[in-house]
Amino acid sequence: DADVTQTPRNRITKTGKRIMLECSQTKGHDRMYWYRQDPGLGLRLIYYSFDVKDINKGEISDGYSVSRQAQAKFSLSLESAIPNQTALYFCATSDVNRENTIYFGEGSWLTVV
Amino acid sequence: AQSVTQPDIHITVSEGASLELRCNYSYGATPYLFWYVQSPGQGLQLLLKYFSGDTLVQGIKGFEAEFKRSQSSFNLRKPSVHWSDAAEYFCAVGGPGGSYIPTFGRGTSLIVHP
Numbered sequence: 001d002a003d004v005t006q007t008p009r010n011r012i013t014k015t016g017k018r019i020m021l022e023c024s025q026t027k028g029h030d031r032m033y034w035y036r037q038d039p040g041l042g043l044r045l046i047y048y049s050f051d052v053k054d055i056n057k058g059e060i061s062d063g064y065s066v067s068r069q070a071q072a073k074f075s076l077s078l079e080s081a082i083p084n085q086t087a088l089y090f091c092a093t094s095d096v097n098r099e100n101t102i103y104f105g106e107g108s109w110l111t112v113v
Numbered sequence: 114a115q116s117v118t119q120p121d122i123h124i125t126v127s128e129g130a131s132l133e134l135r136c137n138y139s140y141g142a143t144p145y146l147f148w149y150v151q152s153p154g155q156g157l158q159l160l161l162k163y164f165s166g167d168t169l170v171q172g173i174k175g176f177e178a179e180f181k182r183s184q185s186s187f188n189l190r191k192p193s194v195h196w197s198d199a200a201e202y203f204c205a206v207g208g209p210g211g212s213y214i215p216t217f218g219r220g221t222s223l224i225v226h227p
Contacts, residue, residue: 033214040122040219041219042203042217042218042219042220043157043203043217045214048214090156090157094215099145099162099164099207099209100145100207100213100214100215101147101159101162102147102159102205102215103159104149104156104157104158105156106155106156107155107156
């Protein structure tokens with residue numbers, strides 16, 4: 001089983017719908033992240049969390065929200081999806097005591113039509 | 114602010130040829146440096162990382178990278194490329210301390226010709 005699990009792996013949704021991407025980890029890491037990947041733009045940080053009571057905006061947080069339900073769970077929500085949010089989304093984790101090496105989930109393909 | 118530049122968007126090599134992917138970083142102190150590989154339809158896998166010590170680091174799948182402080186570079190190399198190495202490669206820079214989050218480059222796409 002993967003250490004960082006994302007659900008769903010693929011989702012097609014309509015413009016204006018609310019969609020949630022969920023992430024859970026078994027690595028015991030304190031830090032969790034959501035990234036978005038678009039062709040030619042690399043990985044862009046949406047939100048990150050250093051512990052359960054800590055939530056921080058990344059470089060592209062507009063249109064997104066997150067919830068850290070537990071140390072092992074970090075969900076990303078699109079309150080009202082729009083087509084330019086079509087992308088590949090990655091959840092990731094790191095441990096500050098291990099040089100903050102980032103470990104990624106397998107990604108969630110989201111298409112907004 | 115820290116940043117990473119991968120100058121090459123695409124690199125094409127023949128199978129069996131050597132490979133070097135370039136990565137330049139900007140960081141105020143000794144950086145933590147990483148290379149990741151993303152195969153088609155997959156997530157990102159850590160290839161190797163540098164924190165301190167020997168500037169030539171070995172990674173998985175026969176890859177190595179060399180940290181050159183004077184050139185602010187951390188180039189990835191492989192002596193003989195296999196067709197299965199075709200993928201997207203990302204360089205990242207981070208640092209010590211609780212507030213640092215690794216910054217990623219835009220990636221280099223490796224194409225391998227038979």
